[in-house]
Amino acid sequence: MEFTYHLENINSVAEQILEHLDSKIVLFNGNMGAGKTTLVNALLKAMQSTDIATSPTFSIVNEYQLPEDKVYHFDFYRIESIEEAYNFGIEDYLSSDHWIFMEWPERISELLPENAQTIIITELEDSQRSLKLTINKESLTENNAMTVPKF
Template structure:
C-alpha cells in the first residue's frame, strides 16, 4: 500500500494541493477527517490546482456539488446526512460512480459497500496553529465491488 504524508501550514495549502495532485492514481478520492479538519478547504485548493474556476463549498445539505474543469467535471459529495444506502441510490450514486468524472467524497464510510476498489483516501488531521497533517493512501480493498 502506497502512503504519502505531508505536514503543512494553511498558508502553504496551494503548494501541497499540487503535490498531492501529482500522486493521485484514481479519480475517486475519499476525504477523511474530523468535522472542521479542513476537508472542504483542501478540496477547494485541489480545484484551483486542477484549473477549475469554481470554489468548493460544503455540500452537506445538497449532498453533491458539481465543479467544472476545462475537459472534465468534479462531483463533490458529503454523505454526512445519508442514513442508508437506499438514499444514495435515490439520488443516483451508481450513475456518478460509473461516470469516469472526478469524485471527491466526504463521509464516504456511509456508502462504503458501494465504493469501487480504485479509490484513494486523503486523511486530514488538524494539528493546531493552522497546521494540518495529510496522509494519502491508495486503497487496496480485497472484496469485489457490489454490482450496481
Template sequence: MQFTIQHMEDWQNIAETVISKLEHNILLLKGNLGAGKTTFTQFLLKNLGSTDEVNSPTYSIVNEYSTPKGKVYHFDLYRLKNIEEVYDIGMEEYLDHSFLCIIEWPEVYEEDLYGLKYHEMSIINTGENREISFD
C-alpha cells in the same frame, strides 16, 4: 504520503502533489468537522483549472464543478443514514461520468467501494497543525 499543514499556503503544495498522483476517479476525504476537507477541495479544484466557486456540499449533498479535464463531483455524505440513500442520489451514475468524485464522510458508502480503485486522504486537526495522509 504524509504532509503537515502549518500555514494556509501549504494546501497549495498538497493539492499540486495530489493531482500529480491521481490514478483513480474517486477520492475519499476523511476528517473531523473543521479539519479542512472543503479547504483542500477548493485548492484542488483551482489547481485543476476550475473557475467555479467551491462550497461545502453539506446541504446539497453533491456539488458539480467544471474543469478542463472534465466534471468533478464533490459529495458530503454526512447526513445520509444508509447505503440506500447513497444509491438514491445516483452515486453510480456520478462515478461513471466524472473526471473525479471527491467524497467527504464516505463511511456510509465505503463498504460498497469494495473492488473499486480509489484514493483516500485523512486530515487530522491536531490543534496547531493538520496532519494529512494520502494514498
C-alpha cells in the same frame, strides 16, 4: 504519501496531491472542521477550475467545471441509509469517468470502488494539518480515530 502543512500552504499541497493520485475517485476522511472542503477548493484551483468549492452537506453533491472535465463533490454526512445514496443515483456518478471527491465516505463504504484513494486529514496545533494519501479505500477501516455520526 504523508506530510504536515500549514493552511497557508494548502495550494502547494493540492498540487503535490494531484501528482500522486492514481484514481479519479478520492475519499476525504477527517473530523468535522479538519479542512476537507478547504482542500477540495485548493484541488479545484490546482486543476484550473474557476469554481469555488462549498460544502455539499445539504445538497449532497456539488458539480464543478474543469477545463476539460468535471468534479462531483459529495458530502455523505447527512445520509441516513445506503438506500438514500441509491435514490440519488450514486451508481451513475461512480460509473462516470469524471472526478469524484467524497467527504464522509464511510457512510456508504460498501459502495466504494476498490480503486478509490483516501486522503486522511488530521488537525494539529497552530493551523497545521497532517495529511496521509493512501492507495485505496482500505484506510477507512484502518483509521479508527474518525467518528462517524450515527442517526
